[in-house]
Amino acid sequence: MQSAKLQQQDPDVFGLIESEEQKQQNKLSMIPSENFASPAVRAALGSVFVNKYAEGYAGKRYYEGNQFTDKLELLCIERMKQVFNLPADWHVNVQPLAGANANLAVYNSLLKPGDTILSMYLPDGGHLSHGWSFPEKEEGGLEAGADDQVYLGGSRKVSIVSKIFNVVQYKVDPKTELFDYAEIRKIAQQYKPQMIISGGTSYPREINYVELASIAKEVGALYMSDVAHEAGLIAAGANKSPVGLADVVTFTTHKTLRGPRGAAIMCRGDLAEKIDFGVFPGLQGGPFEHTIAALTVCLKEAMEPGFKVYAHQVVKNAQRLALGFVKKGYKVVSGGTDKHLVLLDMRKQGFSGRNPAKALDRAGIILNRNSVPHETGSPMNPSGIRMGSPVLTTRGMKEPEMDMIVEWFDRVIKLVAPFANLKTAEFMEATKGITELDDIAAEVKALCAKFPLEF
Numbered sequence: 001m002q003s004a005k006l007q008q009q010d011p012d013v014f015g016l017i018e019s020e021e022q023k024q025q026n027k028l029s030m031i032p033s034e035n036f037a038s039p040a041v042r043a044a045l046g047s048v049f050v051n052k053y054a055e056g057y058a059g060k061r062y063y064e065g066n067q068f069t070d071k072l073e074l075l076c077i078e079r080m081k082q083v084f085n086l087p088a089d090w091h092v093n094v095q096p097l098a099g100a101n102a103n104l105a106v107y108n109s110l111l112k113p114g115d116t117i118l119s120m121y122l123p124d125g126g127h128l129s130h131g132w133s134f135p136e137k138e139e140g141g142l143e144a145g146a147d148d149q150v151y152l153g154g155s156r157k158v159s160i161v162s163k164i165f166n167v168v169q170y171k172v173d174p175k176t177e178l179f180d181y182a183e184i185r186k187i188a189q190q191y192k193p194q195m196i197i198s199g200g201t202s203y204p205r206e207i208n209y210v211e212l213a214s215i216a217k218e219v220g221a222l223y224m225s226d227v228a229h230e231a232g233l234i235a236a237g238a239n240k241s242p243v244g245l246a247d248v249v250t251f252t253t254h255k256t257l258r259g260p261r262g263a264a265i266m267c268r269g270d271l272a273e274k275i276d277f278g279v280f281p282g283l284q285g286g287p288f289e290h291t292i293a294a295l296t297v298c299l300k301e302a303m304e305p306g307f308k309v310y311a312h313q314v315v316k317n318a319q320r321l322a323l324g325f326v327k328k329g330y331k332v333v334s335g336g337t338d339k340h341l342v343l344l345d346m347r348k349q350g351f352s353g354r355n356p357a358k359a360l361d362r363a364g365i366i367l368n369r370n371s372v373p374h375e376t377g378s379p380m381n382p383s384g385i386r387m388g389s390p391v392l393t394t395r396g397m398k399e400p401e402m403d404m405i406v407e408w409f410d411r412v413i414k415l416v417a418p419f420a421n422l423k424t425a426e427f428m429e430a431t432k433g434i435t436e437l438d439d440i441a442a443e444v445k446a447l448c449a450k451f452p453l454e455f
């Protein structure tokens with residue numbers, strides 16, 4: 001529907017879309033799991049494929065009328081193979097509706113209830129879909145100060161994955177904030193998992209896929225690499241690829257890959273049948289063919305030379321942000337980044353990430369509070385701030401703009417530091433009169449106007 005028709009039909013939703021557009025245009029979106037999909041990707045997403053039911057796979061559908069969905073899905077798979085340079089015997093499934101579903105489908109395909117999964121500790125940057133539980137007494141808080149590099153969880157099973165499987169988690173080394181692969185090897189030998197998982201939401205360094213594949217092999221486990229965050233960087237060669245090392249690779253399509261919200265699974269050919277069955281009929285109903293249409297467009301974009309340049313600039317921009325923060329005396333987790341995200345531990349400033357993130361939003365910089373290694377806060381009030389460069393880079397911003405952002409960030413933190421430990425409602429009240437935050441928002445808006453987004 002064209003926007004004039006939408007405006008006429010539903011002015012409420014039209015108004016909300018307009019407001020969201022204005023916000024995205026005038027503020028800096030720095031949540032690392034977000035990006036800005038192109039008009040072509042969004043046109044395909046809003047196409048008539050939204051109307052089609054296509055349970056099953058190409059040539060084996062349960063409903064008629066799938067001539068074009070079959071062609072579309074096969075084209076998507078073909079492009080995926082090219083973009084990720086898949087070995088000839090690897091297989092792709094583009095039907096998972098989201099990243100969490102893709103992961104669940106893999107477990108559904110390859111594990112039995114009660115099997116052991118060894119995955120990354122959630123507060124160190126792992127993902128809920130790799131399992132999460134905690135002891136009753138923690139009341140939603142994290143394990144304050146535990147030095148152990150292994151986490152066995154507790155009776156409060158937060159994620160369905162922890163309800164079905166026995167989840168053991170490995171942490172980063174508390175000093176280096178990096179993975180210690182010798183330690184992970186020992187944990188794997190002790191707990192003998194059926195599956196080892198890597199990948200997460202806030203580990204700023206590249207993962208050693210060679211080491212994890214060899215650990216998995218040694219203990220007879222399958223290795224699933226979740227590259228939700230890094231997929232675009234891997235497609236462009238800006239980060240290393242787990243393809244051919246891991247048994248299964250899962251990822252979301254809307255982060256660094258810059259496609260629609262969705263996900264995909266790539267796997268060794270001998271696992272193909274199990275994986276497909278685990279997605280449908282094992283977990284999902286009809287695939288979102290409009291999403292697959294948009295993903296197919298995004299993969300064409302990812303094959304263009306400009307995408308390689310983009311992905312390398314994403315990394316350069318994040319590294320420039322990290323360097324800027326180090327120079328200003330912030331504690332950058334692990335000392336820097338290899339990819340699109342930067343994690344700051346705000347305990348050095350004497351407070352958590354929650355209130356500063358709110359002040360930064362008011363100043364036009366949208367990012368998120370986040371847990372950090374050796375977390376002592378709670379999930380609602382964690383110690384860190386996480387930010388990323390994908391959207392900034394899509395807008396065409398480069399190193400000089402990253403330096404400006406570090407300056408603005410630092411100004412905001414200094415303005416609100418005296419109030420940062422208040423309860424959030426009190427913080428909002430106490431900082432209401434700091435009009436310099438609004439001045440910064442105006443400066444941010446002026447920069448955004450020089451790097452407009454194409455709606």
Ligand SMILES: Cc1ncc(COP(=O)(O)O)c(C=O)c1O
Nearest residue numbers: 098099100127199200201228252
């Ligand atoms: C590593 C990782 N896996 C899985 C997911 C889940 O993706 P979705 O939100 O599409 O379910 C995310 C989302 O942030 C993620 O970062």
